[in-house]
Amino acid sequence: MEKIPILRMGSFLLVTIQVDLYDRLALTLETDLINMVHKTGARGVLIDISAVSIVDSFMGRILGNIASMTRVLDAETVVVGMQPAVAITLIELGLSLSGVYTALDVERGMSLLQTKLGPNDELVDDDADDTE
Amino acid sequence: MLTILSKDSMTVTREQDVVPCRNRVKEVAVKIGMGIVNQTKLITAASELARNMLRYANGGQVVIEVVSKGRESGVRLTFADKGPGIADINLAMQDGYSTGKSLGLGLPGTKRLVNEFDLKSIVGQGTTITILKWKNG
Amino acid sequence: MATTITELLKKNKAQLLDSWLQKQLSSESLRDDLMTNDELRAQSEELVNALAEIITEENISQVDSTDYDEVFEILSTISMSRARQGFTPRETGLYIYGLKEAILDLLQQQIPNDSMQLFTESRKLNQLLDNFAVITFETFIKGREEVILRQNDEISDISTPVIQIWDGILALPIIGTLDSSRTQVVMENLLQKIVDTGSSIAILDISGVPAVDSLVAQHLIKTVSATRLMGADCIISGIRPEIAQTVVHLGIDLSNIITKASLASALKHAFGMHKLTVKRADTDKSIR
CATH class of the missing domain: 3.30.750.24 (STAS domain)
Structure with missing residues (x-):
């Protein structure tokens, strides 16, 4: 079965969605990603949707769910690279993804995660078993 | 007066049919030269309605038409199912209402994405939703 | 002798074109500032050629016949481009009516004695060319509307600078x-x-x-x-x-x-x- 690859970059996970998501693929991604966050103890998740031309309410809900779920696991999710047309459509649809962090591109998403998590990381620096 | 320039139809019965359906809609939207934002709105609306049809009526028929009226051209989509129908249309069109476990954005949200939205439903017989998006609408 | 418009048009194409052009060039509605005389000649020639080519005794009285699609096409193009170039509706109208005048002159020359026939033929001609004129106006207005629409877009672009x-x-x-x-x-x-x-x-x-x-x-x-x-x-x-x-x-x-x-x-x-x-x-x- 088709799967969307999840890359590990230090304490962050990066997912680049390159295909049109159908429901099952999106749900698989959700499960895989949450499992991966749990397994690796990642502190942040970057979801790059710059190649995605359509985000409907189902996809939007999945993104929101991923953000809430990772937050429970103490990781923040940043959705990066949303296309202008997709953003306008989502707003018109009534979906503002208020619980999700956003950034223009992966690089900025990464620095956003770093500033969000920065001080926190220093505090738990004593936990030497933190996955690195 | 509305003239129909082309007509195409397909069946949506499985979840995997949603993506091809979106692609077909995209094709015609691109063909008439619809801008990227309107295209995205139309395809998203199509996606919502196709998904609704699957969720509540186990699928149905989608008709994709290119229409023109005066100097404007647009895409008209008809989603017809033989599902349980909608008992209270006013309620279904309210933001935040849903009988399924979704966000309840489906119908009212979809309506905001298109220029014309028409819903006909008979309980026990099915629902037909017709949407129209003008090229420059 | 039964001279008809159709024959006349086919036989005297060159003469007709000349007299029409003569009329246009001497007319006060000539806009050589908007269009060169060569362009005008090419445009007029295309129209006369197409008309002479297409017209038959059968379709002359059927002004809506699809036979005329090519002529309509040419008329639309002419009219549309004139609308964009800034011709007035009057100038564009006179252009088509000038063709009518020229053909009428020709008819009069060729049918000098038979006033009944002259009348019948003129009437056919009137019907046909009036229809042409209507089409010209329609497309002219359409052309102007397009200009307005484009300006609308421009205004909304200008009014939202980022x-x-x-x-x-x-x-x-x-x-x-x-x-x-x-x-x-x-x-x-x-x-x-x-x-x-x-x-x-x-x-x-x-x-x-x-x-x-x-x-x-x-x-x-x-x-x-x-x-x-x-x-x-x-x-x-x-x-x-x-x-x-x-x-x-x-x-x-x-x-x-x-x-x-x-x-x-x-x-x-x-x-x-x-x-x-x-x-x-x-x-x-x-x-x-």
């Missing part, structure tokens, strides 16, 4: 009422510019918006939310005291949006977000 005022900071001064179609243009322009410049802060200045009611506020909120989805922050500036009052009276919630009274304070805030400071350079120590 300016990069600093590296990573965009400003968008909105002037005039913000309705839903304008909001679309504003949003599209702003979001595209955010992508193009990689800016992470956008300042929406509404000092030029005459009034903010709940609908306008909703449009503003939409724009801000869409900007946020892209990963950029949006500040609304230029809020006049009366706007602040109406917003509160109408119960519009802007608490999730960063609002500033002036563009200057919005820019200052943006600098803060980018961790930039602006300070006076103290170069000229001698003055101190």
Whole structure:
């Protein structure tokens, strides 16, 4: 079965969605990603949707769910690279993804995660078993 | 007066049919030269309605038409199912209402994405939703 | 002898063209400032040729016949291009009526004695060319409408300029009422510019918006939310005291949006977000 690859970059996970998501693929991604966050103890998740031309309410809900779920696991999710047309459509649809962090591109998403998590990381620096 | 320039139809019965359906809609939207934002709105609306049809009526028929009226051209989509129908249309069109476990954005949200939205439903017989998006609408 | 228009047209094409051109060139409606005489000649020749080619005894009385599609096509093109070039409706109308005059002259020459036949043929000609004239007018108006539509687009583009005022900071001064179609243009322009410049802060200045009611506020909120989805922050500036009052009276919630009274304070805030400071350079120590 088709799967969307999840890359590990230090304490962050990066997912680049390159295909049109159908429901099952999106749900698989959700499960895989949450499992991966749990397994690796990642502190942040970057979801790059710059190649995605359509985000409907189902996809939007999945993104929101991923953000809430990772937050429970103490990781923040940043959705990066949303296309202008997709953003306008989502707003018109009534979906503002208020619980999700956003950034223009992966690089900025990464620095956003770093500033969000920065001080926190220093505090738990004593936990030497933190996955690195 | 509305003239129909082309007509195409397909069946949506499985979840995997949603993506091809979106692609077909995209094709015609691109063909008439619809801008990227309107295209995205139309395809998203199509996606919502196709998904609704699957969720509540186990699928149905989608008709994709290119229409023109005066100097404007647009895409008209008809989603017809033989599902349980909608008992209270006013309620279904309210933001935040849903009988399924979704966000309840489906119908009212979809309506905001298109220029014309028409819903006909008979309980026990099915629902037909017709949407129209003008090229420059 | 039964000379008909059809025969006449086919036989005397060159003569007809000459006399029509003669009429046009001597007419006061000649606009050699808009179109050269060579162009005019080519245009007229194309029309006469097509007409002479297509016309038959059968279709001459059927003005809606599809046989004439090619002529209609040529007429539309001529008329459309004249509309764009700035010809007046009168000048365009006289152009077609000039052709009618020329053919009538020809008829009169060729049918000198039989007034009955002259009348019948003239009548056919009238019907046909009047229809041509109507088509010309229709397309002329269509052409003008297109000009208007294009200008509309241009105006809405001009009225929503997105300016990069600093590296990573965009400003968008909105002037005039913000309705839903304008909001679309504003949003599209702003979001595209955010992508193009990689800016992470956008300042929406509404000092030029005459009034903010709940609908306008909703449009503003939409724009801000869409900007946020892209990963950029949006500040609304230029809020006049009366706007602040109406917003509160109408119960519009802007608490999730960063609002500033002036563009200057919005820019200052943006600098803060980018961790930039602006300070006076103290170069000229001698003055101190």
